[in-house]
Amino acid sequence: MLALILAGGQGSRLNMGEKPLVTICGRPMIEYVVEAFTLAGCETVVVASQQTPYTRNWCRAHGISLYSAGARGYVADIVEAVTELGEEGPIITSVSDIPCVTPDLVTRVQEAYQESGTPALSTWVPAAHCTGSALRASYQEYIDGVAACPAGVNVLLGARIEEEQKESRLLIDDPALGLNVNTRADLARAARRLCPEAAGASDRFGRES
Template identity: 30%
Template sequence: MSLPSPVLGLILAGGQARRMGGGDKPLLRLGGRTLMERVVERLGPQCGAGLALSANGDPARFAGFPGPILPDPLPGQPGPLAGILAGLEYAAAHGVARVVSVSGDAPFLPADLVARLLAVASETGIALAASGERQHFTIALWPTALRDALRDHLERGERRVGAFIARHGAAVASWPVEPMDPFLNINTPEDLAAANVLGSQIRI
């Protein structure tokens, strides 16, 4: 069995989940377990430097998470890039060179996510996950060497993940969407119902 890669796994807890009626999407239940538990189970074994959670507000609601809970390092809740910055700065402070970010509402992450992103990435480059033709900007490998550039990007008022990636370039690793999209994320009650059907079919 291969050893887990020396990267920090960063789970992005997400925004205000308005389409789900509010609250924290990672705490929704799928097949009797939270989305967060499923993401931790799939990502954790791939990350030799452990896991961290990007989340603002009271950290007590994520009690039991097996790692630090990192608030945004900048005010105003500027979106997922701020969470990624928190992860990069935490990793750099602990001697970890790379971070893999994932969405906290993507319960079917592939077991080879980190290995395949590392395989396509350059030493100092970003690597994105894709399913079919769709790229997933927040499911990606980030070198901590980009943390100052990312902070500067945010402090200039830029919040778009795609704009930052376009400026720095990225390699892409792609997974098939059949029999199911491994990066399916839960945005609506209908998505959750569909995920429950898929989960029962593949016995998650």
């Protein structure tokens, strides 16, 4: 399945430069996300923009497929990328600031989509696990009787990318998918999860010890 990793925003809330390249345990945040989708068997493409020139350079330097979108908004950039890439099959999309996502979680989303029978699938996390984006945490719906917020990972059918698509909703009860990095406190949480063995991980934000 084609995976689009959206990395075209300014990341102004974190205020540490281009957010996809902010390091956690010595690695750029986006590297964790790209790796998770790649190891789950996806053909991964990073969707960047003129707002993230260093992210584009990083992708080129590391041989990661890249599409440069017009930075007209999250949904608009997805539509543009899918249209220009000519992809008509299912596409999994993801934000680039969920560094704790794992290949197993990505595989779970893909399998749920294949079983759903709907053109689209959205992924949700119990609201109790949602940290980082206040906007995301404030947007809640009840999924399977649980207050939940969007996880930032979805599946869409490329052939219908400009249409509203009927979707299934998948609730994943995993704190790793709920950690959306938007503040330095979120970076500390991510570091504690990704490199708990490193002394001072919650303070380093990726600097070598």
